[in-house]
Amino acid sequence: MLPYSGTYAALGEAITSGLKMAVNARGGKLGGREVEYILLDDESNPGKGPENASKLIAGDKVDFLVGTVHSGVAMGMAKVATDTGAMLIIPNAGVGAATGPLCAPNIFRTSFSNWQPAYPMGKVAWDRGMKNVVTISWKYGAGEEQLGGFEEGFTQLGGKIVKRIMLPFPNEEFQANLTEIASLKPDGVFAFFAGSGALKFVKDYAAAGLKSIPLMGTGFLTDGVLAGQGAAAEGVLTTLHYADALDTPENKKFRAEFKAFSGKEADVYAVQGYDSGQLLAIGMDAVKGDTAAGSRAALIAAMAAAEIRSPRGAFTLSKAHNPVQDIYLRQVKNGQEIVLGVAHKALADPAKGCKSA
Known part of the structure; x- marks a missing residue:
């Protein structure tokens, strides 16, 4: 099904x-x-x-x-x-x-789980000297859970979320949001979009002159759409449980x-x-x-x-039957997704609310 x-x-x-x-x-x-x-x-x-x-x-x-x-x-x-x-x-x-x-x-x-690939990017951002970050996604379950994962990992180390921007799903008109991001001057931006939304967001982000602000996300920000994003995706950091180039x-x-x-x-x-x-x-x-x-x-x-x-x-399975798996840190370099290393080894989802976990 x-x-x-x-x-x-x-x-x-x-x-x-x-x-x-x-x-x-x-x-x-x-x-x-x-x-x-x-x-x-x-x-x-x-x-x-x-x-x-x-x-x-x-x-x-x-x-x-x-x-x-x-x-x-x-x-x-x-x-x-x-x-x-x-x-x-x-x-x-x-x-x-x-x-x-x-x-x-x-x-x-x-x-x-939606939390799982996003959470390790919080530490990546902190370790790279970011203190203030804007998060952005569509306002629906996956977007809220992925932003929540990053925000948890980042704020528990001392980072601050200066603004969480949520768009109606599947809106792909980002210009007003990008103008707001530019005015906030954050140290970085964490985004969750997928498919055509990811393709357009990354291109619009570069076109708005925001490349000096590091752009991060889970792997769905570039997977399947990297070729279409072209030079706009250069330098984008992502975390995911797989990478084509492993x-x-x-x-x-x-x-x-x-x-x-x-x-x-x-x-x-x-x-x-x-x-x-x-x-x-x-x-x-x-x-x-x-x-x-x-x-x-x-x-x-x-x-x-x-x-x-x-x-x-x-990988193995947790008591809640979700993969306990490595999350990789990847970066786009010269149009290719490069694996920089393991962002989090054997990460288990917290399975909040599961009585058997």
């Missing part, structure tokens, strides 16, 4: 290709059982989320529900999974509640195999889909393909204890 149309269609396709590649590497079987895929376009429509999830669980009687990208849709899926006990793997949506108040033994995430044998092998499998370049979404397939395989191998109620406890225990050998680097 992923977006196969609209703004996020490419993300849904990348996740699906990654998952299928992981299963194909095991001969198309999990725990000795043939795998059948039922693909449902969630249209990134939160209003249809619960109905679509229920249709797959009750109607198609799926063993596992995998999805989605949009946090609003994921919330609906998580509520249905909690009510029915269905196995849910979230391969992208970062909504905090999924591994917070809505956490459950049968809900797993292979991506990130110089490891596992990542190089994965990227070559994904290109051969899908005909496209791998990205963070492909990695998350691939790791969803790896997590499925670990669980299914442990119960020899038996998804009946009597094997459910063993299936969940095996998945919860998994160590995933990921292209992003090995």
Whole structure:
């Protein structure tokens, strides 16, 4: 249950290709059982989320529900999974509640919480001498949670947020905000935008003459749109749990195999889909393909204890079933995303509100 149309269609396709590649590497079987895929376009429509999830669980009687990208849709899926006990793997949506108040033994995430990639940038900013920072994003769940992560990391060290600017989603008219930023003269700016919004914000930021003020964000500020941003993105600092340029044998092998499998370049979404397939395989191998109620406890225990050998680097799962993973510091240099190092080693989401964490 992923977006196969609209703004996020490419993300849904990348996740699906990654998952299928992981299963194909095991001969198309999990725990000795043939795998059948039922693909449902969630249209990134939160209003249809619960109905679509229920249709797959009750109607198609799926063993596992995998999805989605949009946090609003994921919330609906998580509520249905909690009510029915269905196995849910979230391969992208970062909504905090999924591994917070809505956490459950049968809900797993292979991506990130919105807080997770943003929090380490607070220390990066402080260590680079920034004392006063402006934060900016769209006023919706992901924007508020990502800004909150950075603000927590920055202010606990003594930094000050001089202004938090929130725009209606998905507004891409930034000029008045950029004029305000120029007048505030902060030491840096932390932004969360993605897709076309990220593309335009970075270009507008440079065009407004603000390049002397360091621009920071999570990796979504440049991932997938770096080529379009061109010289405007030069110097932009980002933190994320993956980077295309990670110089490891596992990542190089994965990227070559994904290109051969899908005909496209791998990205963070492909990695998350691939790791969803790896997590499925670990669980299914442990119960020899038996998804009946009597094997459910063993299936969940095996998945919860998994160590995933990921292209992003090995990771485990927290008690709330969110990845405990390295967050990388990256910077755009000469049009390329360069990995400067690890901003935070083995970072776990705080899972606020999760009774099992």
